[in-house]
Amino acid sequence: MKRDRVYHPILRPRRGEFTALAHLSDEESDRVTPIVELEADGVVLPLVRELRPRSRALAVDFGEVPERGPGPEQLAGQLAALGLTMIPVLRAHESGPRLAEHGRAARLHQRRAVLRLRPHADAGNPAEADAVTERVLRAAELEPADIDLLIDLAETACRAHAAVVEDRARRVLRWAHGTPWRSVSVAAGAMPPNLDDLPTDQPVAVGRLDARMWERLGEPGVGYADYGVTSPVRRRGVQPHRQLPTLRYTTEREWWIYRWARRGGRDDDRCHDLCRTLVRSPQWPAAGARFSWGDAEIARRARTARGAGSSASWIAWSTSHHISHVLRTWPGDD
Numbered sequence: 484m485k486r487d488r489v490y491h492p493i494l495r496p497r498r499g500e501f502t503a504l505a506h507l508s509d510e511e512s513d514r515v516t517p518i519v520e521l522e523a524d525g526v527v528l529p530l531v532r533e534l535r536p537r538s539r540a541l542a543v544d545f546g547e548v549p550e551r552g553p554g555p556e557q558l559a560g561q562l563a564a565l566g567l568t569m570i571p572v573l574r575a576h577e578s579g580p581r582l583a584e585h586g587r588a589a590r591l592h593q594r595r596a597v598l599r600l601r602p603h604a605d606a607g608n609p610a611e612a613d614a615v616t617e618r619v620l621r622a623a624e625l626e627p628a629d630i631d632l633l634i635d636l637a638e639t640a641c642r643a644h645a646a647v648v649e650d651r652a653r654r655v656l657r658w659a660h661g662t663p664w665r666s667v668s669v670a671a672g673a674m675p676p677n678l679d680d681l682p683t684d685q686p687v688a689v690g691r692l693d694a695r696m697w698e699r700l701g702e703p704g705v706g707y708a709d710y711g712v713t714s715p716v717r718r719r720g721v722q723p724h725r726q727l728p729t730l731r732y733t734t735e736r737e738w739w740i741y742r743w744a745r746r747g748g749r750d751d752d753r754c755h756d757l758c759r760t761l762v763r764s765p766q767w768p769a770a771g772a773r774f775s776w777g778d779a780e781i782a783r784r785a786r787t788a789r790g791a792g793s794s795a796s797w798i799a800w801s802t803s804h805h806i807s808h809v810l811r812t813w814p815g816d817d
Contacts, residue, residue, distance in 0.1 A: 493715075518633070543571060595629055627665070694709065
């Protein structure tokens, strides 16, 4: 089984995530191909034009976009004009015409696509998985050798659930061995969808159960993907509210959640105190501000109380650190 040596963070099309992508280092840009989950409106081009992600390609998932109006083929051409290759993401629930358009988009450049297969939703056994993949590839007019198979296990909610997910992953990987895919990767996510109930003014550890599960699989040739520092579960219908300064700081086995309410009512003071606490903590890396662009921004806020940023900034700094951490701890070689 061939491993995808590129890390695939599954990201939302938001300013925070795209700001982090805009600040990838030269080395990181060669090793990161994000999978962007479009919202229902399908709009991503303005963010790309403004922030210019430094990855060589974007894998784009239209799974939530209604099948009307501009689609994958048009977006592929628009991204190409900006110097970006679009890799279409095929989903089991998409119609024949949408899959055919994905196939045309794939053939515009590298003849490459991602098949994002969710075993818990798309296929419950090998026979169903065979039928799903046959239909998808036939409609897209692509071969397995064109396809990076992404086995998306979605939410890993707790230790007991992680064991179930791990068992499911092993069964799906046994099935995947029977097909000559271009590569095979496994994705999961364990960040809670809501952090509002966590304590404030102290770092709180949240286990990276998704990363631990992937490590326990120990499967040769299986690539790595995750949901960055966000949850696979989308919170729909949530009323927007003013967020406390919050960082989701990745370490080997945990995310350390910093939510800061103290030091008066000014976000500048709160963010300054938060960042100052983080850079003095055991979680701060030996490389310090040189670890990533996001760490440099955190270190700068630790030195001065000016410029708290916003919720998009906090996600950007957290995502930047997370990507750098993954690339340093997952070498991507066989």
